[in-house]
Amino acid sequence: MAITAATTTSDFSGFLNREQSAAIFERAARSSAVQQLAPQIQLGAAGQSIPVVTGKLTAGWVAEGAQKPASKGALALKNMDPKKLAVISVVSAEVVRANPGNYMNIVRNQVGDAFATAFDAAALHGTATPFSTFVAQTTKTIELGTTLQAAGGIHGDINAGLKLLVDDGKRLSGFALDDRFEPLLNGAVDAGGRPIYIDSPLVDNAAPFRQGRLLGRSAFIGEGVYNATGSVIGFGGDWSQTAWGAVGGISYKVSTEATVTINGELVSLFENNLVAILAEAEYGWLVNDTAAFVEYTNATP
DSSP: OOOOSOOOGGGGTTTOOOOOOOOTTSOOOOOOHHHHHSOBOOOBTTBEEEEEEEEOOOOOOOOTTOOOOOOOOEEEEEEEOOEEEEEEEEEEHHHHHHOGGGHHHHHHHHHHHHHHHHHHIIIIIOTTOSSSOOGGGOOOEEETTOSOGGGTHHHHHHHHHHHHHHHTTOOOOEEEEEGGGHHHHHTOBOTTSOBSEEEOTTSOTTSSSEEEEETTEEEEEESSOSOTTSOEEEEEEOGGGEEEEESSSOEEEEESSSEEEETTEEEEHHHHTEEEEEEEEEEEEEESOGGGEEEEEOSOO
16 A cells, blocks of 8 residues: 555554553542541440549648548449441442452542541531531531631631630640631731641641641641531540540451342342442440530631
């Protein structure tokens, strides 16, 4: 045949296959913001009873020869019961064998992401929660932007939340802040012109959470702290008033013979050559004192 143009690689597009890279645009599964701050306890399959101090001893001054005062402490028990969190992913047998784009490993990461999202939404906001208590049951709220810039701006707002806590006899041990809070913090300074948020030099802040110090307390900035409307973008409080536990870790089961509801109908995996991956875990969560928290809102950005 006559030559009309030089032969190029485009002439062999059906013979030259593209090399496939790792899934570089798939972010690592995030961790739970709540689980970074709240203490973890051992949780058995039957749950756990946690002693809670309901009355403290008090001391009094005694004059010479006078009667010494007597006092009594009191305890109560609060129960933490494990609740199941689960997700099912259904793929074809061919996808399992070929594993295109390393899809099966990506699914495993997304399970951790999905579990962290569901846990934080339940523990913070009570979203679809099986637990009786959650952090947003607090009545303490600070709207960001309330304090004039001349009076401290964002720093003044955050400090106002601290004042609500200490005026109520509570303490502040840390913050869980959403990504939406980060741009507000980056430009915020105190009365001396110093940044109010200080990154921790000992951690990788490219990880799922940006970790640092705010008002001298631990602070974690990450995804999933905001509520469904996006108006609540952070919490501060005494995280020792919370506890979480897990019965083991995330367990995985694979089946090719079960039936799974797909698009509202039961589908036979065996008949359709499908594979179902079931991931489940059991978590417990308890807030002893919801008044020990303040929520930060940005209803009017």
